[in-house]
Amino acid sequence: MARRKRYALVGAGGRGLTFVEAVVRRFGGRCELTGLCDTNPARLDYYSRYVVEELGGRPVPVFDAADFDAMVRQTRPDAVIVTTVDAFHDRYIVRAMELGCDVITEKPMTIDAPRCRAIMEAARRTGCSVTVAFNYRWRPGCTLVRRLLQEGVVGDVVQVDMDYLLDTSHGADYFRRWHREKEKSGGLLVHKATHHFDLVNWWLDAVPETVFGMGRLAFYGRENAARRGVSVQYDRYTGHNTSADPFAIDLSADERTRALYLEAEKHDGYRRDQNVFGDGVSIEDTMSLLVRYRTGVVLNYSLNAYLPREGFSVAFNGTRGRLEYQETHGSAGGALGGLWADRLVVLPQFGEPYEVPVPSAEGGHGGADPLIQEQMFSANPPPDPWKRSAGHGQGAASIMVGIAGNRSFETGKPESIAELCPELGDVRRLSELP
Numbered sequence: 315m316a317r318r319k320r321y322a323l324v325g326a327g328g329r330g331l332t333f334v335e336a337v338v339r340r341f342g343g344r345c346e347l348t349g350l351c352d353t354n355p356a357r358l359d360y361y362s363r364y365v366v367e368e369l370g371g372r373p374v375p376v377f378d379a380a381d382f383d384a385m386v387r388q389t390r391p392d393a394v395i396v397t398t399v400d401a402f403h404d405r406y407i408v409r410a411m412e413l414g415c416d417v418i419t420e421k422p423m424t425i426d427a428p429r430c431r432a433i434m435e436a437a438r439r440t441g442c443s444v445t446v447a448f449n450y451r452w453r454p455g456c457t458l459v460r461r462l463l464q465e466g467v468v469g470d471v472v473q474v475d476m477d478y479l480l481d482t483s484h485g486a487d488y489f490r491r492w493h494r495e496k497e498k499s500g501g502l503l504v505h506k507a508t509h510h511f512d513l514v515n516w517w518l519d520a521v522p523e524t525v526f527g528m529g530r531l532a533f534y535g536r537e538n539a540a541r542r543g544v545s546v547q548y549d550r551y552t553g554h555n556t557s558a559d560p561f562a563i564d565l566s567a568d569e570r571t572r573a574l575y576l577e578a579e580k581h582d583g584y585r586r587d588q589n590v591f592g593d594g595v596s597i598e599d600t601m602s603l604l605v606r607y608r609t610g611v612v613l614n615y616s617l618n619a620y621l622p623r624e625g626f627s628v629a630f631n632g633t634r635g636r637l638e639y640q641e642t643h644g645s646a647g648g649a650l651g652g653l654w655a656d657r658l659v660v661l662p663q664f665g666e667p668y669e670v671p672v673p674s675a676e677g678g679h680g681g682a683d684p685l686i687q688e689q690m691f692s693a694n695p696p697p698d699p700w701k702r703s704a705g706h707g708q709g710a711a712s713i714m715v716g717i718a719g720n721r722s723f724e725t726g727k728p729e730s731i732a733e734l735c736p737e738l739g740d741v742r743r744l745s746e747l748p
């Protein structure tokens with residue numbers, strides 16, 4: 315019998331549970347979880363119980379974040395899964411590679427140019443691999459867009475428009491959590507939009523070159539609330555009468571959030587339910603970018619985080635026509651519930667428009683999660699002609715759009731990605747990057 319591949323995880327928050335479930339239960343026959351690491355003992359306790367009581371796995375050793383090296387040396391993982399706060403991704407990615415491990419990391423790979431360069435240098439120096447979990451590539455509709463563009467249905471793409479909408483359930487949640495602090499998340503232009511820039515990079519098979527952006531905090535935060543006549547009565551939601559507040563959440567109402575966050579507060583003081591109209595919000599909620607690619611294509615992108623519905627629309631203007639793809643979905647608690655609805659239309663330059671049926675898939679994140687998990691964790695992943703797996707080079711190409719955009723917000727000028735991250739080299743095609 316072949317040896318099971320060994321994984322350790324650092325970052326015992328909400329996102330890490332998805333990886334743990336895949337390793338322990340779905341692919342437990344060929345994978346083994348060898349260690350768990352976090353800064354908070356309450357979260358580690360919850361993970362330990364989750365592995366044994368809910369997933370039916372064996373007890374797993376737990377380690378404080380200060381003992382990350384000891385975890386790796388004692389549990390001997392083949393790969394480390396990184397699901398920490400974004401600003402700490404680079405710390406564990408680089409150290410895991412230095413200790414001889416491959417890495418699977420949640421997006422974004424990191425949040426600024428120096429950290430990005432450090433990861434790329436460590437990958438070059440150690441020869442270890444980094445896989446960035448861009449699950450959006452695996453959505454059936456997104457894969458269909460890639461196939462049609464590759465088949466040339468609109469000829470050579472010249473220009474792209476992408477408009478992303480976050481609603482007042484999902485979008486607001488970034489302003490309750492640590493993501494509201496730019497020094498921890500890089501802002502939505504890095505934390506959230508890395509998905510979107512990666513999609514466009516991948517759809518076009520192109521490396522971004524220059525970014526010009528404008529962004530501001532226009533809706534959330536105390537000053538914006540005061541400007542609209544909204545009185546902020548509390549700095550967090552749990553423990554207050556919030557029945558009339560549509561932005562409120564109650565951490566005590568759910569066993570998982572109570573264990574991972576409310577009961578964990580005494581160890582580190584982190585509050586998962588901060589008022590979206592309180593103090594301390596340093597990220598933007600309204601942003602627009604122009605991105606020029608090394609192939610000459612131009613992207614016009616916008617993101618707003620306080621809208622009545624959620625989803626995105628993207629249009630590709632080419633030498634033979636136009637392709638339009640729209641994805642609408644509702645986040646938990648939103649007006650649309652869990653609805654996912656996709657629509658793809660091709661408009662030939664000289665011909666009748668036609669709709670292309672978008673296949674559906676079961677599972678989290680609109681059917682993408684089971685597919686990317688199979689690629690990462692199964693013994694024999696199916697062939698992937700669309701090259702949906704992404705390494706550190708493609709992870710860098712994505713985050714550098716947001717990083718350059720943040721820089722442009724500050725300078726008011728276009729910013730060169732090559733100057734910010736020379737390690738990307740001068741390749742034009744995304745597929746030439748690891």
